[in-house]
Amino acid sequence: MQSDSSSRFLMANADLRGYLLQLNETYADSLSATDYPLPIRILLGEFLAAAALLSETIKFKGRLLLQVKGLEKITLLAAEASSERSLRCVARFQDLSDGDAPDFEALLGDGTLVVTIEPEHGERYQSLVPLTAPNLAQCLEFYFGQSDQLGTQIMLHSDGETATGFLLQQLPAQLETDKTKRADQWQHFSILAGTLTHAEQIALSEAALLKRLFVEDAVELFPPKALRFACTCSRTRMANALIALGEAELQSLLAEQTELTLNCEFCGAQYELDGEAIAAEARGDRPAH
Numbered sequence: 266m267q268s269d270s271s272s273r274f275l276m277a278n279a280d281l282r283g284y285l286l287q288l289n290e291t292y293a294d295s296l297s298a299t300d301y302p303l304p305i306r307i308l309l310g311e312f313l314a315a316a317a318l319l320s321e322t323i324k325f326k327g328r329l330l331l332q333v334k335g336l337e338k339i340t341l342l343a344a345e346a347s348s349e350r351s352l353r354c355v356a357r358f359q360d361l362s363d364g365d366a367p368d369f370e371a372l373l374g375d376g377t378l379v380v381t382i383e384p385e386h387g388e389r390y391q392s393l394v395p396l397t398a399p400n401l402a403q404c405l406e407f408y409f410g411q412s413d414q415l416g417t418q419i420m421l422h423s424d425g426e427t428a429t430g431f432l433l434q435q436l437p438a439q440l441e442t443d444k445t446k447r448a449d450q451w452q453h454f455s456i457l458a459g460t461l462t463h464a465e466q467i468a469l470s471e472a473a474l475l476k477r478l479f480v481e482d483a484v485e486l487f488p489p490k491a492l493r494f495a496c497t498c499s500r501t502r503m504a505n506a507l508i509a510l511g512e513a514e515l516q517s518l519l520a521e522q523t524e525l526t527l528n529c530e531f532c533g534a535q536y537e538l539d540g541e542a543i544a545a546e547a548r549g550d551r552p553a554h
């Protein structure tokens with residue numbers, strides 16, 4: 266598959282759509298700010314692929330965030346995709362090293378995934394997905410099953426260097442309206458799709474891969490769209506985070522240090538802000554040109 270891209274496909278004779286994606290440089294760039302142990306790198310790869318896939322399935326302009334918090338070894342795991350196809354991720358962890366298994370159930374099984382959709386305009390909304398299935402893909406299938414009754418099949422794989430994602434989803438009945446035939450059709454296609462492997466997804470082109478899976482069925486494949494790493498942090502956002510602490514807390518911080526240094530956990534960028542700079546951001550001042 267083409268690196269760092271996402272491709273959409275439609276079955277010509279069934280109410281089904283799908284997405285295929287592969288992350289390489291985007292994956293490496295998203296992890297470059299922190300020295301993560303292998304199990305975290307693997308989980309973040311799956312989270313990045315999942316965020317990218319989910320954001321493809323919804324028509325919106327804004328950001329989609331997947332987040333798990335407060336577990337024993339993983340205190341934060343988050344990946345974000347924008348409607349412009351930029352991705353970023355972050356994790357906080359303890360007692361994990363390269364030699365530990367990336368065991369989804371052991372590391373995240375007690376958690377709840379929070380899916381936040383934040384449109385550029387309008388209300389943001391959140392869904393909670395219990396992480397009770399053996400992997401993230403199956404947890405997300407459950408999430409789709411709950412919310413819209415359309416069959417959804419998801420496959421996610423990552424090995425620390427390449428992350429792949431595959432999504433197959435029923436569309437509202439149009440070509441086939443008979444309920445039984447529609448269910449049979451879904452079973453037929455999801456069994457075929459279920460044979461896809463991570464190695465195949467890396468080795469084959471998008472067209473060859475769809476041909477391999479659905480040899481007897483016509484598929485319309487659309488041109489790949491580029492995915493990339495990008496961080497949305499800024500001086501203004503950092504200043505706003507400080508202002509949100511409240512006046513008393515902020516003043517006590519500034520009494521200790523005249524200049525506060527903040528690091529963006531997603532990209533590693535460093536921001537230095539003094540009281541005057543924070544006040545200027547609060548007033549909405551822009552530097553003179």
Ligand SMILES: [Zn+2]
Nearest residue numbers: 496498529532
């Ligand atoms: Zn950043």
